[in-house]
Amino acid sequence: MPNSSNWNAEFVYQTACKLAETAVTEQQKLTTEIKPDNSIVTQADKLVENMAIQALSDATKNISVIGEETIKELSENELNDALAGNCYIIDPIDGTVPYASLIPLWGISIGYAENGEICEGCIVLPGTFEAVITKNGKTYYAKGKGQLPAFNELTEVSPHLKDNCEHPSRVLVINQLTAKTKTITGLTRGVTTYYSIVFPFIYLTLGRMAGIYASLHVWDAAAGMAILRNLGFYAGFADGQPASYKLTEDFDFSQYKKGHARSREIMVYANHKSFCDSWIECIH
Structure with a gap:
């Protein structure tokens, strides 16, 4: 990296x-x-x-x-x-x-x-x-x-802290838009929503949450992506593709004049891709 x-x-x-x-x-x-x-x-x-x-x-x-x-x-x-x-x-x-x-x-x-x-x-x-x-x-x-x-x-x-993300007590974090528009079925762990992404990013860094599933603007995601990348976390999208960390590949800037620069798909973060894949299957 x-x-x-x-x-x-x-x-x-x-x-x-x-x-x-x-x-x-x-x-x-x-x-x-x-x-x-x-x-x-x-x-x-x-x-x-x-x-x-x-x-x-x-x-x-x-x-x-x-x-x-x-x-x-x-x-x-x-x-x-x-x-x-x-x-x-x-x-x-x-x-x-x-x-x-x-x-x-x-x-x-x-x-x-x-x-x-x-x-x-x-x-x-x-x-x-x-x-x-x-x-x-x-x-x-x-x-x-x-x-x-x-x-x-x-x-x-320590990169090893991310192993704690797998503990059953750790919750998956979703954003307000997901909570209002999606249905969650078959998920075996707790779910919480947020009004700010900075807290989930820091607590995922420390192994205190399971992961993040959210549609994010580039200013929401950029710092957290770099922070988690150093620790070996997986970052990807709801279509199953990994993040490239390239601004123009991971985010859509076509509506920037309206103040929008969203991720091209819902973003998913976890210590392993397999966890992201399982959450994607549970959220429709």
Whole structure:
């Protein structure tokens, strides 16, 4: 798997922590808007994303930023250059519904793709003081006490933790759209839904969940894909094909002017492909 020479893990992590600090401050003075798809956006989403763009974009290295709130402002040429080259992929606040409801189940996600391939990621959870990041082909995690951990407190995650995902107590995570439109039959383990994907990604990393079955936007998935890839997890689609980690192969950008860049199929994550295949058979 590729590692990026442009990914400065400590810098990215410090940036994520600054974004989190701003988001927490803005949470006390919320204003919300309703998007055309009936989802909500807050003033913090826009502010945090603009801060991320200023911090992470680098014209001298041809590094751009794709963000949930600003992707529709890009020209077609700008988007194509980003997708073929080097870009950060930002979800400024993953879990806007709990964020706006003052529930701590939200986080900030920063993925990175080099030459069009997803290769690095960072997720911070300000509400639970947890963080995970990739560095030199490995994944690191820590939980702080009353605040996000310092960078030097992050410790390497063992790939063997994913073996715990098979325990019968571990639940399969599905998204709200799947819960509202699909029928589940014959599944032998528990199922839960979420309003943010960052929590399932981190807890799957730690072996505390069975897997993920969800339709995801690229800003939902990029960081988590890189984080799990380092640990040997399988990522694929409901049609049985594995993820390529190539932005233009795994995601559909044809509706980006409407703010959409969804995975080409429902995405499935587990420690083995066989588990993904069995879940696909149970969800119709």
